[in-house]
Amino acid sequence: MYHLYPIGDSYLASMAFQELLNQVGSLGRFQIIQLTFFIFLNGLMTPHILIENFTAAIPSHRCWVPILDNDTVSDNDSRTLSQDDLLRISIPLDSNLRLDKCHSFIQPQWHLLHLNGTFSSVTEPDTEPCVDGWVYDRSNFFPTTVTEWDLVCESQALNSVSKFSFMIGLFIGGIICGHLSDRWLSESARWLIVTNKPQKGLKELRKVAHINGMKNSGDTLTMEVVRTSMKKELEAAKTKPSPRDLLHTPILRKRICLLSFMKFLLTLSIIGLSIHLQHLGINVILLQFLISAVSILISVVGHFVLNHMGRRITHLAFMSLRGLFILTAVFVPQEMQPLRIIMATLAGAHSSLCSAVTCLHTNELLPTTLRATGTGVIGMFGNSGLFLAPLLMMLATYSTNLPWIFYGGFSILNGLTVFLLPETKDQPLPESILDAENDWKESRQSKKEDPIIKVTRF
Known part of the structure; x- marks a missing residue:
């Protein structure tokens, strides 16, 4: 991101921290470690969301019917029929002319074997919901939450409820981990300084300098340097925002x-x-x-x-x-x-x-x-x-x-x-509530008046 800062008091104030950052290394080992760490954390979290596509997948399914799926059935007529024929007499078609996933014929429709072409339509009393369970296609998926608990047809809404429960946990975990992260994540030195915590801000800057291999800069970086460079920010920080x-x-x-x-x-x-x-x-x-x-x-x-x-x-x-x-x-x-x-x-x-x-x-x-x-x-x-x-x-x-x-x-x-x-x-970051309330009108006006600007990369 690029920011344009007009020359003047606001530019000098904004450049003050940038100069401190340049002393300790604006892009070095510290920044790379931080970036790698956040990528690692996202790499741990994101798969837990995407894995729902596999652990909660809904495979192809149909009703379990004795004539098709019960090996003990001894009907001689059914033994001589192919799998397609048995499906034809046992499972009706849906509106898309595919095997219905949630209904079966109450009785085998033997007369359908003598019909050419597709299935004939049947009246509602000839079918019933899957009373004996379902048969799932396991060629693409291992057992999922859907196949384990039969979250299909009338119970399909429960699949959304299970995902809802997972997302509730993710929501609550985000709030809790947000507070816990304050114990071991480095805070922004800039934020510490503008919130009237210059000592902690100086400590963070020295740590950055040490990690980036700029020990000499870290030794010369003192509280006096910080107070002098960021005088305006420290004065504004005396009024603590709520x-x-x-x-x-x-x-x-x-x-x-x-x-x-x-x-x-x-x-x-x-x-x-x-x-x-x-x-x-x-x-x-x-x-x-x-x-x-x-x-x-x-x-x-x-x-x-x-x-x-x-x-x-x-x-x-x-x-x-x-x-x-x-x-x-x-x-x-x-x-x-x-x-x-x-x-x-x-x-x-x-x-x-x-x-x-x-x-x-x-x-x-x-x-x-x-x-x-x-x-x-x-x-x-x-x-x-x-x-x-x-x-x-x-x-x-x-x-x-x-x-x-x-x-x-x-x-x-x-x-x-x-x-x-x-x-x-190309607008400077608002440092205080006043900056945001003024919507940077003064900054934009001064930029028009003074053609000399400074471009920095964020």
């Missing part, structure tokens, strides 16, 4: 509400797609591999688009495309599997980039003094989409495409909502 200020000031209140709403839409849409990939493609393993591979390419492209087009345009473009890909994948006929897989791959591959853009825009809209608190509040309300995402799949009992209309529609709505927030590309 978390209530997130909602007591008009602009921050608007931003928190909008960002929470957008986080909710994003989480619900991404989780909804991530744990229900089986509904969009026959081969889930292939689909997951394609999504992972294409995600890398899209993330690289997205980096350049983000820095050239800005946050809002990038957010709108990729969120809207993602929603359109979901809707296209759903409404494409089942017979066109290659196109469905392509659309599902593109939709899933856009998810990680959309999350990154949202996170970046959020951090740039919140002042440093309240960034951690604001991000926590937004995450708590936004992550309610975690456990609502699987519950939306219950709507499939009314219409197969209905849950996907919500997943795709919410993604598009998320993209449109971003225009209610200001653009942050």
